[in-house]
Amino acid sequence: MKPSMELPLVFFTLLSQTAIGLTLLSGLRRWRMAGADATAGADDPDRRLWLAAAGMLALGLVLSLFHLGHPLESVTALKHLSTSWLSREALAFGLLTALLAVTALKGLPAALVRLSAVFGLAALFIQGMTYAPPSFPAVNNGLPFALFLLSALVLGAGAASWFAPQEAKPALARVLTVALCVALAVHLLAPSIWLTGGTVTRMTALAYLRSPLYWAHIVIGLAAPLIVVLRTKTIPSWLPWALMLGALCGRIVFYLETVHTAANLGGLY
Amino acid sequence: MKKQLAFFVDAKRCIGCFTCAMACKNQYQTEQGVAWRQVYPLKEDIYPHHERAFYSLACNHCEKPVCLEACPVEAYYKREKDGVVVHEQEKCIGCGNCIRSCPYGAPHYNPVEKRAEKCSLCWQRLDAGLKPACVQSCPVNALQLIDLATFGETNAVQYPPGYPKMEKLNPSTRFRQAELPKIQRREDI
Numbered sequence: 337m338k339p340s341m342e343l344p345l346v347f348f349t350l351l352s353q354t355a356i357g358l359t360l361l362s363g364l365r366r367w368r369m370a371g372a373d374a375t376a377g378a379d380d381p382d383r384r385l386w387l388a389a390a391g392m393l394a395l396g397l398v399l400s401l402f403h404l405g406h407p408l409e410s411v412t413a414l415k416h417l418s419t420s421w422l423s424r425e426a427l428a429f430g431l432l433t434a435l436l437a438v439t440a441l442k443g444l445p446a447a448l449v450r451l452s453a454v455f456g457l458a459a460l461f462i463q464g465m466t467y468a469p470p471s472f473p474a475v476n477n478g479l480p481f482a483l484f485l486l487s488a489l490v491l492g493a494g495a496a497s498w499f500a501p502q503e504a505k506p507a508l509a510r511v512l513t514v515a516l517c518v519a520l521a522v523h524l525l526a527p528s529i530w531l532t533g534g535t536v537t538r539m540t541a542l543a544y545l546r547s548p549l550y551w552a553h554i555v556i557g558l559a560a561p562l563i564v565v566l567r568t569k570t571i572p573s574w575l576p577w578a579l580m581l582g583a584l585c586g587r588i589v590f591y592l593e594t595v596h597t598a599a600n601l602g603g604l605y
Numbered sequence: 606m607k608k609q610l611a612f613f614v615d616a617k618r619c620i621g622c623f624t625c626a627m628a629c630k631n632q633y634q635t636e637q638g639v640a641w642r643q644v645y646p647l648k649e650d651i652y653p654h655h656e657r658a659f660y661s662l663a664c665n666h667c668e669k670p671v672c673l674e675a676c677p678v679e680a681y682y683k684r685e686k687d688g689v690v691v692h693e694q695e696k697c698i699g700c701g702n703c704i705r706s707c708p709y710g711a712p713h714y715n716p717v718e719k720r721a722e723k724c725s726l727c728w729q730r731l732d733a734g735l736k737p738a739c740v741q742s743c744p745v746n747a748l749q750l751i752d753l754a755t756f757g758e759t760n761a762v763q764y765p766p767g768y769p770k771m772e773k774l775n776p777s778t779r780f781r782q783a784e785l786p787k788i789q790r791r792e793d794i
Contacts, residue, residue, distance in 0.1 A: 405699020405719025412698060413677040422702045423677040469706035470671060470771055536769075597769045598710025602645035602660060605769040 342591040344402040349463065350491065350583055351396030352429055353484055355389035356456040357492015358499075359436060361511060362386065363453040365504060366444065385499035386440035393433040421466040428459040460484050472594050473605075474530050474540035483590070486522060487583055489515035490557075494576030509570050516562040523554060523586070535604040536595050543593040549585040550593070557582015609668070609688035609753040610726060611777035612740070613761065614661055617784050618747035621646060621659040628742030629663070632727065639713045641724040642739050647783065651766045658783030660767060661748050663724035663739065664711040665776030666690045672703035672712055672723070680721075687752075688777065689726045697721050708769045709776065753777055 362385050401407040416423045432455055439448040464481025493512035500508055527550075530541035544550045561579055565571060597605060621644055629635075629642040642663040652658045666683075670690045673681035680696035681703070683689070692703075692712070697720035703712040704721055712723040727737035735741070740750045751758075761779040764770040768780070 403700070405697070405714075407698075409678075409698045412696070413700065416677050416679045419674040420677045420702070422675065422700065426677065466702075469675065469708075470773065471706055471708040471710075596705070596710065597708040600648075601643075601662060601710065601769075602651070602767045603648035604650055604766065 339592050339594075339596070341588050342403055343588075344399050346584065346587045346591060348396040348400035349484065350487070350580070350587055351392045351399070352463070353460070353488040354491040354495050354580075355392040355396070355436065356432075356460055357488035357490070358385055358389045358392075358496050359439075359449075359456055359492075360453050360488065361492050361496050361508070362499075363449045365500075365507070366446070366449055380444070381499045381501060382444060383440055385496065386436055386444060388495075388499070390433055390436035390440060393429060393436060397429055397433060421462060424462045425459075425466045428455075428462045432456060432459050456488075457485075460488060467590075471597050472540075473534060473597065474526075474537045475590075475594055479526060482522060486515060486519040487587075490519055490579055491576070491583055494561075494571060494579040497571035497576065498573065505570055509565050509568075512571060513562065513565050516558055516565065520554070520558040520562060523558060536597050536600055539600065540593065540595040543595060544589060547589050547593050550589045553582045553586030553589065555582075557586055606754040607688065608686065609666070609777050610731070611666060611688075611751050611753050611756075611779060612661075612663065612726075613749040613751045613756070613758070613779050613781070615747040615749065615781045616647075616658050616660060616765070617781050618745045619644075619659045619661060619783075620745055620747070621657060622744065624742045624744055625661050625739035625748050628738040629724070632738035635713075635722070636715055636717050639715055639722070641711075641713065641722070645767070647767050652783060654786050656786040660765075660780070661739070661743075662709065662768075662778070664690060664726070665709055665774075665778045666726055667771075667777060668775035669773060671706045671708070671771075671774055675702045675706040677702060684728065687728075687731065689728050689731070691725055691728060692721065692723050694718065694720050694722055708771050708774070751779065753779075 362382055401410050404410055413426045414423055417427060435452050435455055439452050442448060461481050464484050467480040468476050470476050493508050493515060497505060497508050527541040527544045530537045556578055561575055564575060623644050626640055626642045626644055630640060635641060642661060644659050644661045647658045666689055673683060673690060677700060678696050678698055680693050682691055684691060699719045701714060704714055712721045715722050730737060736750055740748050760781055762782060763779060765780045765782050
């Protein structure tokens with residue numbers, strides 16, 4: 337198998353995770369707010385956030401079609417829900433897009449907000465399982481889900497700062513700080529742990545550590561934003577772009593540098 | 606046990622001539638760069654000798670094929686009568702999920718058709734009472750067609766070094782491992 341950047345999937349996963357992060361954090365904030373059961377008016381910034389999240393998910397789904405050899409036949413991808421995580425992913429993200437749009441259009445009723453949050457987490461789990469096949473021993477575990485959840489929190493907190501009222505920004509900065517700390521630790525620890533594994537897992541670790549894009553993700557997408565947030569105690573309006581650029585580098589590395597077992601047939605596994 | 610057709614790769618006999626891979630390519634006229642069967646030389650960390658040893662590998666027609674499970678459009682099925690895993694290319698939408706999921710790299714992307722494809726164990730030839738093209742072409746009988754239900758080779762192994770151990774998939778290919786090369790000593794001559 338020749339490794340490929342899979343750019344349509346890079347954009348799909350990043351946009352969908354940003355959308356889920358946005359709605360998770362918005363849902364959490366509304367749940368904590370007094371009077372959270374109240375519906376949002378047409379000019380409520382939260383409502384704009386949810387519509388933007390639904391738009392991102394829809395855009396991501398459209399972009400994901402470009403990785404198919406035959407995009408016009410994509411609807412048949414829902415046929416194998418019994419065992420195929422990809423079928424489940426297609427269904428889950430299709431339903432989630434509709435759910436976010438309906439929740440926004442209905443004025444963010446609390447029940448739908450909670451349902452969207454739970455469904456978003458479930459969709460992230462399904463997405464994580466889609467990228468954890470046995471052919472990639474380094475990620476044939478819960479790591480893809482953990483990485484995707486952290487991406488959702490980092491990118492979601494960043495993008496939410498564009499929509500959030502001024503009084504909510506310090507809380508978002510705190511969420512972003514914690515998410516960046518955990519993400520930085522996980523992204524630095526994963527290759528270190530892989531180095532102690534089997535041959536193909538070690539090959540993955542070395543491929544990551546030798547990749548400039550991996551270090552670009554660490555610096556641009558995690559470490560530098562962490563320093564900025566720690567110093568300013570807020571999220572500057574340009575920071576989400578840096579987070580997205582870093583995440584883009586990191587996701588390309590995920591697709592390009594995770595080593596497939598078939599790459600070492602005839603050698604140690 | 607139900608009938609399960611499989612390849613028997615005799616690494617003791619294989620001379621790495623690639624005839625099996627070429628016979629497969631001739632049979633199916635696969636696109637440039639696409640080879641359903643490949644011959645892999647064993648790396649030095651497994652076979653540290655001046656002489657080389659090889660595994661000729663294609664689809665393993667697993668008991669629980671991950672390609673079949675991962676395919677979102679049900680383009681794969683496993684034949685009841687002989688366990689051959691068949692890919693129906695006309696159903697494939699070219700998502701590449703089977704290619705990513707198979708630990709043995711059996712499915713390949715056809716860049717012209719924009720769909721996946723893989724070794725079919727020449728099921729059309731089997732149904733006509735013929736051997737698979739690769740098996741028929743092997744000049745040293747290093748690649749054989751076996752039925753696991755009746756196979757009695759006691760030296761055969763399922764997971765030799767250089768071949769990923771995937772117990773959940775239970776690949777059907779069996780191997781006879783390469784032996785140490787014969788050392789000709791002066792006193793033997």
